Amino acid sequence: MTLLCARSKPADVATDRAQPTPIGSWAIDPHPSAAGIRSPSTPPIGRYRRVPVQVHQADPDAPEVARRLIALIGTRWPATPAEHVGSTAVPGLAGKNTIDLLLAAEPAHIPAITKALLELGFQPQVPAAFPPTRPMLWGTFRHRATEYRVHVHVVPAGSPEVAAMRGFRDALRADPALRRRYAALKRAIVAGGPADPVAFTKAKHHWIAATLAHLGLADDQPRRLYQDDLDPDSPTGGGLLDRQVFGIGRPSSTVRPQIWLELAVRARRVESPHPHPEERNGHAQPARRV
Numbered sequence: 513m514t515l516l517c518a519r520s521k522p523a524d525v526a527t528d529r530a531q532p533t534p535i536g537s538w539a540i541d542p543h544p545s546a547a548g549i550r551s552p553s554t555p556p557i558g559r560y561r562r563v564p565v566q567v568h569q570a571d572p573d574a575p576e577v578a579r580r581l582i583a584l585i586g587t588r589w590p591a592t593p594a595e596h597v598g599s600t601a602v603p604g605l606a607g608k609n610t611i612d613l614l615l616a617a618e619p620a621h622i623p624a625i626t627k628a629l630l631e632l633g634f635q636p637q638v639p640a641a642f643p644p645t646r647p648m649l650w651g652t653f654r655h656r657a658t659e660y661r662v663h664v665h666v667v668p669a670g671s672p673e674v675a676a677m678r679g680f681r682d683a684l685r686a687d688p689a690l691r692r693r694y695a696a697l698k699r700a701i702v703a704g705g706p707a708d709p710v711a712f713t714k715a716k717h718h719w720i721a722a723t724l725a726h727l728g729l730a731d732d733q734p735r736r737l738y739q740d741d742l743d744p745d746s747p748t749g750g751g752l753l754d755r756q757v758f759g760i761g762r763p764s765s766t767v768r769p770q771i772w773l774e775l776a777v778r779a780r781r782v783e784s785p786h787p788h789p790e791e792r793n794g795h796a797q798p799a800r801r802v
Contacts, residue, residue, distance in 0.1 A: 565709055570604050577653065578613065588629075598677075605694065
């Protein structure tokens with residue numbers, strides 16, 4: 513989640529996924545794939561490869577992929593079930609088609625959970641944008657003919673990030689207008705071609721932060737994560753809920769507000785030709801709490 517690739521594929525083809533390889537299923541996978549059989553010594557999670565971001569139509573197989581992954585993780589850590597979050601957990605929402613999982617855990621259990629995920633084949637995010645006390649691990653997982661990118665967020669159960677991930681997902685599921693705006697924003701960011709993952713995440717930040725504040729899920733003035741001089745070729749890959757909202761990671765300066773305003777206005781105008789009240793006179797008004 514470099515910037516240019518062939519544009520001949522349809523918009524709904526998930527070219528930001530890893531290319532298929534014959535990996536099959538591992539012995540502990542409760543739902544083996546027909547694509548082949550893994551040896552017992554081969555982990556079920558494949559190597560993660562960072563690619564530019566494109567936005568695709570929602571993948572109807574994503575919920576089943578998430579269920580398989582949750583069951584797989586449960587074979588190594590049954591005490592705390594993972595759950596499906598992010599755009600692929602919202603039916604009909606366009607996005608990168610990366611499977612995001614949240615594992616809310618007691619802080620004392622996080623080292624053991626990290627070890628269990630590594631044993632399944634997940635890899636640490638490199639360079640790490642999160643501290644070891646709130647790690648994100650990634651990898652790929654084969655379902656039928658496709659390998660999906662997977663992000664597993666291991667978050668302390670008492671962190672406000674847990675409620676925000678769940679709340680943002682649930683709000684998107686319940687509000688068709690919010691889904692349209694979010695999808696239009698993402699498409700506006702990649703309108704000129706595939707985007708660098710860090711740039712993609714930075715471009716979404718203010719819209720997501722304002723939405724979370726409006727929902728009562730985050731502070732009105734979130735802290736930033738990314739530094740302005742961050743190497744755009746870094747394989748960090750961005751965060752699920754613009755983790756800057758929660759002050760996780762390195763502090764830095766703020767992305768120019770006009771970038772957010774321009775993208776948000778473009779996104780909303782895709783949905784409706786009539787300006788929203790907060791866009792009158794070309795100025796974004798503060799989000800209201802509900």
